[in-house]
Each structure stands twice: as C-alpha cells, then as structure tokens.
Amino acid sequence: MQPVAVTIVGAGNVGYHLAWHLHNAGQRIVQVFSRHLPAARWIGTLLDVPYTDRLEDINQESEIYLISVKDDAISEVVTRLRLPEKIVAHTSGTVPMDVLQPVSRRYGIFYPLQTLSRNISVDFSSIPFCINGSDEYTYERLRTLASCLTRKVVRINDQQRLAIHVAAVFANNFTNHLFAIAQRILESHGLSFEILKPLIHETVRKIQNHPPLNVQTGPAIRGDVQTIARHIEFLRNMDGFSSLYEQLSHSIERMQHART
Numbered sequence: 001m002q003p004v005a006v007t008i009v010g011a012g013n014v015g016y017h018l019a020w021h022l023h024n025a026g027q028r029i030v031q032v033f034s035r036h037l038p039a040a041r042w043i044g045t046l047l048d049v050p051y052t053d054r055l056e057d058i059n060q061e062s063e064i065y066l067i068s069v070k071d072d073a074i075s076e077v078v079t080r081l082r083l084p085e086k087i088v089a090h091t092s093g094t095v096p097m098d099v100l101q102p103v104s105r106r107y108g109i110f111y112p113l114q115t116l117s118r119n120i121s122v123d124f125s126s127i128p129f130c131i132n133g134s135d136e137y138t139y140e141r142l143r144t145l146a147s148c149l150t151r152k153v154v155r156i157n158d159q160q161r162l163a164i165h166v167a168a169v170f171a172n173n174f175t176n177h178l179f180a181i182a183q184r185i186l187e188s189h190g191l192s193f194e195i196l197k198p199l200i201h202e203t204v205r206k207i208q209n210h211p212p213l214n215v216q217t218g219p220a221i222r223g224d225v226q227t228i229a230r231h232i233e234f235l236r237n238m239d240g241f242s243s244l245y246e247q248l249s250h251s252i253e254r255m256q257h258a259r260t
Contacts, residue, residue, distance in 0.1 A: 003028045004145055007059060009077060010068035011039035011051075013116045014091050018066055021124045023047050025148040030062045035073075055080045063087060064145060066110055071095050078102050087138050093165030096158050097132055108133035108142050111161060115172050128152040130161055181241055188238075213259060220252035 004027050008019045011034035020043075023029050029049050034040035037053040044051030052058065055077065058065075067077055067090040074095050081088075081103050088103045089110040100107035111130040114122060129146040131153055133139030139155065146153045156164070179200070183193040206215045219227040228249055235242035 004064055004141075005030050005062040006145070007031045007033070007062040007065045008043070008068065009033045009058065009065055009081075010070075010073075010091075011036070011043050012068065012070070013118050014112065015066075015068035016043055016118050017116045017122065017124075018068060018091070018110075018112070019043050019047060021149055022145075027145070027148065031059050033058055035069075058083075060086070064089065064141065066091060067100075074099060087133075087141055089133075089142055093168065094162055097134070101134075106134060106138040108138050109156075109161065110142055110146065113164060113168065124149045125151060128154055130154050130156045130164065132156060132158075132161075181244075185235075185238065185241070213255065216252060216256070218252070220249040221256050223253075 006022055006027055007030050008015050011019075011032055015032070015034070019029050019032060029047050031049060032040050032043045032047075032051045033053070033055065034043075034051075035053055037051075040051035040053055043049075050059075058081065060083070064087045065083055067074060067088065069077055071092050071094060074090055074092060078099060079102070083104045085106065086104050087106045087108065088100050089108040090097075090100060091109075091111055093111055093113075097107060097109050109130060109132040112124075113128040113130060116122060127150050129150050129152065131139065131142050131146055132155055133142055143153055143155075179193075182196055186193055186195065219231070232242045232245055235245055
C-alpha cells in the first residue's frame with residue numbers, strides 16, 4: 001500500500017506506540033501534537049517529524065488524524081479542531097464515535113486492545129484493533145491503516161467497544177491491581193513476589209484453551225468456609241483487603257451457583 005499521511009494528536013503511551021509502529025510499518029507521520037511540549041518533542045525528535053503543543057498549529061496535510069488523548073480531553077480537542085474532509089478517529093475504549101462529528105464528516109474509531117507502556121515493546125501484529133467509521137470509505141481507510149500493523153482488525157459499534165473496555169478493565173487493570181496486593185502481602189512477611197510467578201503463568205496458560213469459569217480453583221469454589229475465615233482474619237488489618245477478599249469470594253460463589 002502507498003504510505004498514508006498520519007498526524008498523531010496526543011503523545012501519551014498510545015500516541016507514542018501508534019507513531020512508532022506506524023512509522024516502522026512504512027506510513028508517513030506528518031506531525032505529533034501534545035499539550036505537553038516535551039512529550040511531543042520527544043516523539044518528534046525520535047521520528048524526525050514536526051511537533052507542536054498548539055492545536056491551532058496542527059497541519060492540514062495528513063489524510064488521517066488519530067486522537068489519542070485522555071478520554072476526558074477529547075471534548076476539548078473537538079471544540080478546537082476543524083479538519084473538513086479529513087479522516088479523524090479517536091483511540092478511546094469508551095467515548096462514542098460521533099463525538100467527532102464537529103471536527104469532520106469523516107470520523108471513526110481506531111482502538112488498539114492492549115495495555116501499552118512507553119518503555120515496554122509490544123508485538124503489534126497480535127493486537128486486536130477495533131475499528132469503525134461514519135461511512136464505508138472512512139471505515140475502509142482506517143481498516144487498511146490498521147492492517148499494516150496487525151492481522152486482527154474487527155469492526156465494532158460503540159456499545160460493543162464499551163463492553164470490551166469494561167471487560168478489559170476486569171481482565172487487565174483489576175488483575176494487575178490484585179497482583180500488586182499479592183506482592184504487598186508477601187513482602188510484608190519477608191517474601192518475594194517471584195514465588196507466585198509460576199502460578200500466574202499457569203493460570204494464564206490454562207485460559208488459552210479453556211473458559212475461565214471451567215478452570216476456577218480455590219477455597220471459594222470449594223466452599224471451604226474455614227479457610228476463607230482464616231484468610232479474612234489474616235487480612236483484617238491490611239488496607240481493606242479483607243473486604244475485597246470477601247467480595248471476590250462471594251462473586252466466585254455466585255457465578256458458580258448460577259452455572260449449576
């Protein structure tokens with residue numbers, strides 16, 4: 001495919017990765033914007049492209065503009081940006097697509113379903129990209145752009161994207177928080193988090209081939225009341241972890257009972 005001219009609006013984790021991987025895939029990054037000039041400068045210098053911290057100075061030369069700012073900042077960008085006849089898409093998992101209507105009649109979604117950190121490399125070829133567009137032309141151009149990064153491009157509507165994002169918070173953000181709690185519990189007793197890593201790896205390995213509900217283990221699913229009581233007592237003075245333990249145990253029990 002011919003290189004697509006792309007402007008990245010937002011220089012956080014998502015904006016950085018999109019700029020870097022699109023550039024490496026042969027696309028032409030025309031400009032990078034960030035309200036924080038050092039962030040825009042860092043990516044601009046890395047890719048040898050212009051950068052700015054002023055929405056008023058965003059170029060009119062690109063075909064596609066990817067808005068990768070925080071969800072709460074999208075509305076500000078929309079009020080200040082006008083790109084008639086350009087394709088404008090945001091990368092949010094929750095914000096409705098038509099919020100971009102004031103910017104251009106050609107608007108859409110370009111949502112990479114992955115946790116992204118600036119200093120950690122990611123294989124984009126395995127990342128699902130959730131795409132949609134205000135019309136077929138817009139959708140096809142965004143699909144083509146995503147296809148240079150990944151084999152997994154899926155067309156979804158706003159409600160499906162919201163469901164994916166909520167599910168991702170449970171599967172990724174909450175799970176990572178539980179890992180952090182586990183680490184704190186261990187380290188408060190002179191133990192290393194490393195001891196749990198084989199267990200974590202096996203947990204993740206099993207769900208590659210089995211529904212999570214089918215491989216649930218632990219005292220809650222066994223109805224091991226005495227063990228649960230001991231655990232809750234152990235956690236009583238640890239930052240409210242005992243109430244979280246109780247809630248999760250009840251959730252496991254309820255889901256198991258609903259299944260049977």
